[in-house]
Amino acid sequence: MDEISVVGQVVGGSFGDIVIRQKAGTDLEIGDLMVSEENGSFLILQVFSLEFGSQIQDKMQQMMSGVNLEQGVVDAQFYEPDFVNYVLARIKPLARVYRENNDVKIPKSLPSFFNKLRLITKDDLKFLQKEKDSVFVGYIRSGSKIIKEAEVWLPAEDVFSHHMLIPATTGRGKSNLVKTILWSVLDTNKVGALVLDAHDEYFGRSEIGLKMHPRAKDNLMYYTPSDPPVGANRLTINLQSIRPEHFEGIVDFSDPQFQAIRMAHRQHRANWVRELMVTDAVDAGMENTSPSRGEFAAATMMVVQRKLRLLLSLEKDEEGVVFSRHKVFDSTTKGLTTVDDIVKDVEAGKVVVLDTSRLGDEAELLVGNIIASKLLQKYKDAKASGELERKPVATIVIEEAPRVIGVDVLTTRNDNIYSTIAKEGRKFKVGLTAITQLSSVIPKTILANMNTKIILGNEMKQEREAIIASASQDLSEDDKNIASLDKGEAIITSIFVPFALPVKIPLFEDIVKEKGMTPESGKTKVF
């Protein structure tokens, strides 16, 4: 190592909290990655705290400051200031890399005492090679410096089947990250994704988006209820696709209300929602001629009707035809196969983006529930028949995840499909990609099952603590690091990476500029 590249030297500390003295003229940052050359291997270490050090006692320094400030001595200087005052950085070892085979191991020993350290370079990160069917997340970041040559790719099948959590507060680049990830997913058919896009921001209806991927035509399906752009699908789901259990864990129905719903389903089978909506509640509740009808009160019936009406935005026209205002639900002959079509697309390894921006919270989750239930069932069947291996991994991308896997939801209501997937989906190659601002309200059992976390900046201490406590690597010293993550900066902790990787996520616009499709030219033959 040449002397110019040296940034510090090991001067003390203990394992996990090594103290180095920063070389004068260098400017270490929190999160900087540095290398300690050892015999046959090197250690990668990361700065997690910075403080001043000085050869002069504290009191003496304070007195000197008093002279300087109060007595107006302006030209007072330290004798050999670089030598006397300096910065001490506290660093922790992340990984030991063996030169011979690029093997990366968790470090179990200290760097050599007094060893000189340098900042990491692209050559130290050769072990981060892209493997087949991986997902590009960004570049390795050392503090705020980006090492562009060190691209970070995650093994797609593994990370998606073992669930992914993206904890982030607003404005930290969450949607940019999701788009970046989905862009790689679109490259192959190894991962199928169902994306509940509550803000209609991923497809790029009128701006830059996933639609610009060169394989978008084959691999990206966009469903929207309103005026689908050319080539997009209409998000219309027939009421016949809804079954009573789809409301479980999503909508608050009391026991008698659920009973009324199940009764309607038993009576009218597929058409139960429509029939229930056109039934006169008073007649149904009062009339005792039919034993099944008399079992619940008119009031219950009316509440059920009102809840369904609000939830699904249902209305009745003068001919008694039930329709939904946002057109997502249909009671006639439209949308009979939408759910099956979407499931088939996900099973074929495509990315299916559902524009749920017009739907209320519960309706959005219901739509996701209907599709996810069918998807999980199909994957379970595939496992039973020994065909699971041939299927692509499926992931369900959901925003504001605590709506379905939050503690309060799971304790007050029954399990829903999302929590089922979080708990047992891995066995069937179905995973969740959960995006949340509030990790702390997701039960620990579920958080622990999310084996990849891409942590974006978070200013809330409680949230950082929840993330740190459930991380796949020891992040106990990274609280400040996470708090200081800028927009687009992230830390990836996962059982599939050798250590918690600090990354910079590129701007999605730049990816599109570089890799997006180019317009065709030349005449097209028509006959």
Place this chain on the structure above:
Amino acid sequence: MKFAHLSDVHLGFQKHESLQKIEQQVFEKILNQCISSKVDFILIPGDLFHVNIPEMRVQKFAFSMFRKVYDAKIPIYVVYGSHDFSPVSNSVIDLLAEVGYITKVTQAKSHEDSTISLECLIDPKTGAKITGLSGLKVGKDREWYEKLDRDNLEAESGFKIFLFHGGISDMKTDSSMDGDQMPLSLLPKGFSYYAGGHMHKFNHQSFDGYANVVYSGTPFAGYHADLEDNANGQKRGFVLVEFEDTVKSVEFVEIENITYEIIEVDANNRKAESINQELLEKTKDIDPAEKVVIIKVKGELTSGKTADVDISLVRDNLNERNAMVVNVSKNGLTSKEYSITKAKGANKEEIETNVFSENIGQLRFDYPELLSDEGIKLAKKLLSELGQPVLINEKKNEYIPRIRDNALGILGLDDDAS
């Protein structure tokens, strides 16, 4: 004013003589009805014929029919369907267009920026503006729609009709309708009527920006499954549309074709013998005379081979009692004992070897050369031989004996041994 819309006639599809007759009778009935009800024009959005150049019998019939309509001064507007298209205008459709019996509506211009623009032609009598695009196999026409300059088409005023041939996913009513569907959003908006072909069942729906998207369905049968649907009560016919500035009414006109009987047997968890028994019993209960009889066996046998389900007795019995046609569907029949396990491999060769080696253990034969590694080798050789394509300029009656002799050679048999 009114027009008729029919599609997916698949003239020339039927192989059985009596069904060929029905195929023609139905078509004739429809055209006669069009003439008698004095429609202003007829739309046929594709698959009028089952292949682009059908046999002479079919062509002669078609020409005589279209001549009648031509004499009645009713124009017919068509696009190619996925079955009768030809990229080089080498279809009987082109012949009919050439003599002036029908008109192809696709008037497309290709531009340097790869976009396509379409012109409408105007029906002289009604002033209706008509345009459309043909359907290609495996949804290849999708590219045309993606490149279509739709602004001009959408800006066109008046009563506009768009002819298309292809599945529209928004119109699907049944998940089993597989294949290449495209979203409705690919069609240009704002037409008064969208005359569709390709989906074989009548279907009429309206959406925002797309009023009256209609499939007339096949008038008789263009796939084998259509006959089964007919037997299950599917109505067949064509569509009559009344219009002024807008569509006034869309009426499905049913045209009866023939009577059917269907015998369905669920083979799940049963043995072949009991299925054969049930088939015989069910056969007794029906009167097959002058009817199309569909026999459908599906499910998974507990043991034995699927070939043990023997239809020949039943078929003979029905034929003796003057059944017009007996159609047998055993596609959904499998056996637990002889189910083929799929296998993986890096390439075709490897997959074939793996499939054979995973499954050959199920077989019980007295011939050791058909089992184990030797059997696998033999199976692979045979498969490769049977997969040989027809040589250039080789005729069918040369190709079949060549392949047969080679296959028999591989098996070490001669012609007589069979």
